[in-house]
Amino acid sequence: MPPRDLSPPPEDVTPYVPVGVRIAAAYSWRLLVIAGALGVVIWLIGELSVLATTLAIALLLAALMVPLVNLLTHKARLPRGLATAVTVIAGLAVLGGLMTFVIIQFSDGLPALQQQLNRSLDEARRWLIEGPLHLKSSDISRFIDQMITLIQENQASITTSALTTATAVGEFLTGFLLTLFILIFFLVHGEHIWAFLLRAVPKPARQVVDNAGKEGFASLISYVRATMVVAVVDAVGVGIGLWILGVPLVVPLATLVFLGAFVPIIGAVVAGGVAVIIALVTVGWIKALVLLAIVTAVMQLEGHVLQPILLGRAVKLHPLAVILAITGGLIVSGIAGALLAVPLLAVLNAGTKSLIADQRNANSGNSPDSPEPAED
Template identity: 55%
Template sequence: MSAALSWRLLVIAGALVVLGYLAAYFATVVIPIAIALLLSALMGPAVTALVRWRVPRWAATTVVLVGGLALVIGVLTSVVTAFIEGLPDLQNQVTESLETIRKWLINGPLHLTSDDINGYINQAIDAVKANTSVITSGALSTAATVGEILTGFLLVLFTLIFFLHDGAGIWRGLLRAVPSRIRHRVDLAGSKGFDSLASYVKATVLVAVVDAVGIGIGLLVVGVPLAVPLAALVFLGAFIPIVGGLLAGTVAVLVALVAKDLVSALIVLIIVVAVMQLESHVLQPLLLGKAVQLHPLAVVVAIVGGLALAGLVGALLSVPVLAVISAAIRSLYATEREALEPVPDGGEAKKD
């Protein structure tokens, strides 16, 4: 029994590793499709509701898609506008902070002179000039990355249209490739997996909103510049469970330290820790815990594995992929148990 279980686990692990490397190799196609699937899990219920109200499916898809794009463009516009408006204030506060640091270096325990400070600054400038070629190549790679992002965005949009308009038809087409004797079980596993994905996306959005609002209000109260862009960064970071919100909050603390002072940074740190505690002990168990039913250790391991395999996007997609797989396996096991359970006496339905 144990030997049979061991070789099956090895086969499953090997298959997952192969699939992971294939997904990484074809990342330019797999990642946009995966993001489109996440978005369809979030936007699909709105399309279904409009269809239920006798709106043609193509019209419902158009309304939801255009509305979603308008919402995203509006949010991005407000964030960019807030960043542009807050940048002069940030520059002034950073200048004041640097002047304070300079005075402390001269009058503090280090007793540096102005010539010493200027020498260190010149050394830093010389180091930058010496690595001009590296910086230039990085800029060129960034330009190439922007082109890949635009291509990926178009593929996401194109795929999302088909997922929203005819997702059920696409799934039925995929099921035709499955042997008929197990088609029902595969259909059940896929349906349960997609339901888990939809629950995960909805719960993650709620958690991200709470994190962004809580930390954003704290930044506004403390008077940290660029509070709105930093809150938007926290919102995006929350889509990587446990790790993302903490990293985004760390950026907010660093901005408070540079733009304000140590006391403001400590206050922001307390706010970030409080919001993270709220997420870990209240929001995660109530929302994400019910949605994905995954142990926190499994979530952390999935994030680290996804980060090692496909970078930031891998960390973003690893938990929903694990949630889908877990829900599908649980549904298969439930079906197996129901099939093996003996039928009690008189359990058969009586025919009229």
């Protein structure tokens, strides 16, 4: 039997490590670095949530308005600054007119809604007394008194909530003005801002990043256009159903459906649910069920016909990815995060596809078609 080799192992132990362990270790430390970088980015977004949300909303509005700015610049031969001013002023006029009309309609329809609500409450009280529950009038009155006492005991917290709401309104106005300011610069100097940001990218990878950024912004434009059309169709469909069934506050509820459509899946369901509840209170449960069927049909039309046709393959996202993105955005930044999560996912999806395509072209020896962006 030969003697065992008791000499110390060589300094390089790599040949003695199994290949699978080496591959797993290589992936692990890279994934840890990526996770750490994402953690830092998420932490910065949380610390600068107001600024990050403002920038994201301004970029979303820029994607909505930049086609009209380009049309006025190239077709009407207007200077870009003037085209931006016309577009922004027209957008503010449409938004202001719509909000004013909704407020007027809500104010006019509120008294009738209150009367109908009182009648519904009286019918509910009569059913509780004369129906199968056979409750006593004194029990119902005692329950109402307990609710009033509860509200009075929590008056301080209600007042604090009102003050918090007033503070939130002030922050909203500040954010609105900041968003408007950033939006104007995005529309006027967007290409120069992007060229400046590209300078931070190493020159060999600059063209690839430029292609990915342009593809991402193009997908954002397609997403905003498609979402706008879907929102209009949802609002018109549900609004017609509300009008036929005689539900009050048709225009405000249709506007709520329009705004809710910008948060895919969840927003339309919540807005439609509010409309069904108001129909249940005002026109009875039979018409509320009919309205529920109308809302469901409109949602099916949106999910199975409009979105696949309008969004196309470049922006097409799996419903599970949409739900997870909305949930994550809601956890990180609330309603604003839920609104911006899906557009961000669409941009990342298109940018990643562009990076993969450029990598395949590089591996196959094909050069990109577009020239390298010039430095400003």
